[in-house]
Structures are given as structure tokens and as C-alpha cells.
Amino acid sequence: xxxxxxxxxxxxxxxxxxxxxxxxxxxxxxxxxxxxxxxxxxxxxxxxxxxxxxxxxxxxxxxxxxxxxxxxxxxxxxxxxxxxxxxxxxxxxxxxxxxxxxxxxxxxxxxxxxxxxxxxxxxxxxxxxxxxxxxxxxxxxxxxxxxxxxxxxxxxxxxxxxxxxxxxxxxxxxxxxxxxxxxxxxxxxxxxxxxxxxxxxxxxxxxxxxxxxxxxxxxxxxxxxxxxxxxxxxxxx
Amino acid sequence: xxxxxxxxxxxxxxxxxxxxxxxxxxxxxxxxxxxxxxxxxxxxxxxxxxxxxxxxxxxxxxxxxxxxxxxxxxxxxxxxxxxxxxxxxxxxxxxxxxxxxxxxxxxxxxxxxxxxxxxxxxxxxxxxxxxxxxxxxxxxxxxxxxxxxxxxxxxxxxxxxxxxxxxxxxxxxxxxxxxxxxxxxxxxxxxxxxxxxxxxxxxxxxxxxxxxxxxxxxxxxxxxxxxxxxxxxxxxxxxxxxxxxxxxxxxxxxxxxxxxxxxxxxxxxxxxxxxxxxxxxxxxxxxxxxxx
Numbered sequence: 001x002x003x004x005x006x007x008x009x010x011x012x013x014x015x016x017x018x019x020x021x022x023x024x025x026x027x028x029x030x031x032x033x034x035x036x037x038x039x040x041x042x043x044x045x046x047x048x049x050x051x052x053x054x055x056x057x058x059x060x061x062x063x064x065x066x067x068x069x070x071x072x073x074x075x076x077x078x079x080x081x082x083x084x085x086x087x088x089x090x091x092x093x094x095x096x097x098x099x100x101x102x103x104x105x106x107x108x109x110x111x112x113x114x115x116x117x118x119x120x121x122x123x124x125x126x127x128x129x130x131x132x133x134x135x136x137x138x139x140x141x142x143x144x145x146x147x148x149x150x151x152x153x154x155x156x157x158x159x160x161x162x163x164x165x166x167x168x169x170x171x172x173x174x175x176x177x178x179x180x181x182x183x184x185x186x187x188x189x190x191x192x193x194x195x196x197x198x199x200x201x202x203x204x205x206x207x208x209x210x211x212x213x214x215x216x217x218x219x220x221x222x223x224x225x226x227x228x229x230x231x232x233x234x235x236x237x
Numbered sequence: 238x239x240x241x242x243x244x245x246x247x248x249x250x251x252x253x254x255x256x257x258x259x260x261x262x263x264x265x266x267x268x269x270x271x272x273x274x275x276x277x278x279x280x281x282x283x284x285x286x287x288x289x290x291x292x293x294x295x296x297x298x299x300x301x302x303x304x305x306x307x308x309x310x311x312x313x314x315x316x317x318x319x320x321x322x323x324x325x326x327x328x329x330x331x332x333x334x335x336x337x338x339x340x341x342x343x344x345x346x347x348x349x350x351x352x353x354x355x356x357x358x359x360x361x362x363x364x365x366x367x368x369x370x371x372x373x374x375x376x377x378x379x380x381x382x383x384x385x386x387x388x389x390x391x392x393x394x395x396x397x398x399x400x401x402x403x404x405x406x407x408x409x410x411x412x413x414x415x416x417x418x419x420x421x422x423x424x425x426x427x428x429x430x431x432x433x434x435x436x437x438x439x440x441x442x443x444x445x446x447x448x449x450x451x452x453x454x455x456x457x458x459x460x461x462x463x464x465x466x467x468x469x470x471x472x473x474x475x476x477x478x479x480x481x482x483x484x485x486x487x488x489x490x491x492x493x494x495x496x497x498x499x500x501x502x503x504x505x506x507x508x509x510x511x512x513x514x515x516x517x518x519x520x521x522x523x524x525x526x527x528x529x
Contacts, residue, residue, distance in 0.1 A: 072414040072415065073417050090409050101413075
């Protein structure tokens with residue numbers, strides 16, 4: 001299996017405050033990997049550092065190429081789609097415009113049009129609302145839109161920051177089902193950050209546990225889910 | 238009744254210019270959250286360039302197009318050189334930057350072309366429009382050019398990829414970067430377009446107010462008023478605000494006893510303040526809710 005994303009000794013800073021203290025992990029091509037941890041452990045910061053949205057040092061390699069010192073908009077062009085916490089919806093624009101923006105770096109117009117139809121097939125509710133302002137969608141619909149927008153890039157890697165946040169349990173089940181399908185059928189590698197550890201471990205194949213800016217545990221998702229000690233001390237269920 | 242129609246049409250004509258200035262102000266405000274106090278001076282300088290080109294023998298529309306291109310490039314250059322480095326600076330630093338730009342452009346124009354008033358030609362002529370006494374051909378031309386410009390901008394922002402990218406960059410910059418938009422260049426592009434729009438306003442109003450370095454002072458105040466009235470977050474509102482301010486200014490000058498030409502400006506501004514007391518975000522502005 002080839003390594004798609006390799007993060008080595010990552011340290012990140014907000015002003016003078018250090019948020020990541022030498023974090024290392026890797027993600028295999030085609031895998032669905034999850035980063036778990038409590039509030040403030042550094043999960044979001046890790047994703048932000050990959051996209052150079054926070055000051056960091058250390059090595060980040062994507063498909064063998066270093067990402068350090070590239071601007072966020074350039075990193076996107078490698079095929080890395082980041083769905084930020086809070087979904088990053090363009091709330092004043094229509095659903096369809098949001099999808100078009102996801103593909104703004106692509107030049108193949110016919111492919112973009114067919115991909116929009118494909119997203120409507122994945123998420124029928126978006127088709128019903130395609131002319132509606134995105135800000136008027138419900139939280140769950142906006143999360144669907146954010147995932148669809150990210151897929152419009154035809155990404156090789158999708159970074160998802162707490163997709164379950166603020167959603168009803170049933171909606172979360174739905175969404176995670178779709179993520180699994182995208183991972184299997186469209187061969188999109190996924191790195192998902194979650195507080196809902198139980199659900200994320202069911203979905204993922206690989207898992208890492210972060211505590212105060214360091215990786216404290218890693219391994220096969222099933223093994224971690226089955227290890228009662230880890231569950232109790234780090235994952236709280 | 239004829240006087241009324243006449244005043245409304247004349248108001249629409251000058252309102253078209255206020256609409257252009259307001260639009261230029263709003264475009265930059267949406268991109269960088271600052272009011273460009275130098276917008277009027279930039280428009281004045283562009284107008285002088287077109288005048289100079291015509292002095293050198295370039296025909297009107299040739300000079301018009303060349304001036305638009307030069308203004309577009311100059312707008313981008315001003316953003317890259319002066320305001321990009323100030324992007325993370327406090328508000329007052331930016332205000333100082335705008336005032337400096339105002340003074341530099343104003344004095345340079347005075348130095349190069351001196352402060353005497355110059356005639357500026359109109360390509361439309363100043364005879365009555367279609368034989369009617371209501372409006373002159375130049376006024377009709379002002380309205381026509383502005384309407385074409387607004388339609389063009391509407392199609393650009395609604396139906397082109399780069400227009401979509403510019404709107405995205407202005408509304409949620411962080412998300413725009415995450416879909417791969419170079420937001421920094423979108424801001425520069427916004428400056429270029431705003432400067433070109435200002436140049437159109439300057440060239441259209443110059444035959445009316447005559448060409449001199451302080452010609453845009455009053456116009457920019459009306460433009461600001463229009464932008465605030467319509468809502469600084471809404472390009473559509475800015476345009477509507479421009480036309481409303483133009484019409485109201487004329488009607489107040491004609492019908493309110495004792496107002497006349499001298500008091501037109503304060504009356505128009507008083508109207509705007511009254512609107513803002515009721516609707517602080519302007520007629521079409523969005524209430525910005527910030528999480529604290």
C-alpha cells in the first residue's frame with residue numbers, strides 16, 4: 001500500500017502558543033483514517049496545518065511532494081479538499097453556485113456539469129434546493145453541501161473536520177454512510193477528525209488518537225474500538 | 238408636470254454617476270472592508286489622462302478605451318504596492334493610506350495639468366434628446382452608458398467563473414482559499430475594476446462639472462451617501478442608492494422653498510441620515526452578525 005499523506009514531527013503555533021508538539025502520522029492511499037481526541041487536543045489544528053492555514057514546522061508530504069511553504073489555494077490544486085469546521089458554506093450564494101465553486105480550479109466544463117448531476121444523485125435534497133441560498137439550508141443539508149462541494153474538486157484526499165458536529169444522530173448515520181460509499185466507490189482517501197469516536201471507529205480502517213498535540217495511540221480502527229482500556233481513558237465511552 | 242419630469246430625468250442622469258461611484262466604493266469595501274476616500278481622485282486622474290490623450294489627437298472613444306485599460310492596471314498596481322502590505326494593519330493605518338493617496342493624486346494632477354478649469358468634450362452632443370426639452374443628449378448618454386455598464390457587470394458576476402470566484406472571495410475568504418481561489422489576486426482585480434468604473438463616471442460627469450483636480454469632491458460625497466443609503470454590503474443597493482440620491486437632490490433643490498443649489502447637498506445628506514436611523518444597514522444591506 002502506498003502512503004498518500006505523510007506528516008512528520010509537525011509543530012504548529014497560534015502566535016506564541018504552541019498547539020502541536022511534534023506530531024507524526026501517515027495515511028495510505030484509499031484509506032479512511034480518523035483522528036480522535038478530546039476538545040483542544042489539536043485535531044483541527046492538524047488539518048489546518050496540512051492546508052497551511054496556521055503557522056507550522058515539520059514535514060508534510062503528499063504523494064511524495066512536500067506541501068510546506070505552499071499557499072492554501074495551491075495545496076488545494078494537488079487534489080486536497082478540506083471541509084472545515086462550521087462547513088465553510090458560501091451562505092449568500094445558491095446551492096448550485098456552491099458546487100460550481102468546489103470545481104473552480106477545474107477546466108473541464110462537461111465534467112463539471114456531469115459531476116454536479118452526480119452530486120445531486122448522491123444528495124437528492126441538494127437537487128430540490130439547487131436555486132436556494134445555501135444559508136437557508138438546515139445544518140445537515142449544509143454538511144451534505146460541504147461534502148459535495150469538496151467532492152467537486154475530484155479530490156484524491158478529503159479532510160473532514162467534525163462532520164457530525166451539531167447534527168441529529170440519524171443525519172450523522174446517513175452522512176457517514178455516504179462518506180463510506182465515497183471512499184469505497186470513488187476511491188477518495190479520507191482523513192476525518194471526530195469527537196464522536198464510536199461512530200468514526202466503525203467507519204474508519206485506520207485510527208490515531210491525539211492528546212495535547214501529540215499522537216498517543218495508533219492502529220487498526222477495530223483494534224482500538226475493541227480495546228476497553230483505550231476507550232475508557234481516551235475516548236470516553 | 239413638465240418641470241417635475243425634467244427634474245427627475247436630470248436626477249437620474251447625475252444619479253447614474255453617483256451609482257457608478259457608489260459601486261466602485263462598494264466593490265473595494267467588500268474586498269477589504271475599508272472606504273476608499275481616494276476613489277474620486279482616482280477617477281479625476283483617469284479623466285485627465287483621457288483629456289490628455291484627446292489633446293494628443295486620439296479620438297474620444299479611443300481615448301475612452303485606453304483610459305479604461307490604464308485605469309484598470311493602475312488600480313491593480315495601487316492595491317499591490319500600497320494596500321496589500323496594509324492588509325493586516327489597523328483601520329487607522331489604512332485610513333492614513335487612503336488620505337495620502339488622495340493628497341498625492343490631487344497634487345500630482347495639479348502639478349501636471351494645473352488647477353485651471355478645462356472644457357471636456359461630450360461624444361453625445363448637448364442638443365435636446367430626440368427633440369424633447371426634457372433631457373439633453375449628453376444626459377441620455379450618461380444614463381445609457383451607465384445602464385450598459387451595470388448590465389455588463391451583472392452578467393460578469395452572475396455568469397462567469399471569475400465573477401463567481403470574486404464574489405466567493407469577497408463573501409467568505411477562508412472558504413474561497415479552500416476551494417483554490419487566489420483571494421489576494423481577486424482583491425487586486427476588484428481594485429482594477431473599481432478604478433475603471435470610477436474612470437467611466439469621471440469621463441461622463443466631466444462635461445457637466447468641467448475638468449479640474451477638485452471636480453470629483455462633491456460627486457464622491459454623493460457616491461458615499463448612495464453607498465451608505467443602499468447598504469455598503471450590496472452592489473445592487475449602491476446602484477439604487479445612487480439613482481435615489483440623484484433624484485432626491487434635484488427634487489429637493491426645485492421644490493423645497495429656500496433650498497436651491499446651495500443647500501442641495503445638506504438636504505440629501507439629511508435624508509440619508511434619516512434612513513439610516515430607521516435602517517442602520519442601509520436599504521438593501523445585510524445585517525452582519527458577528528459571533529463574539
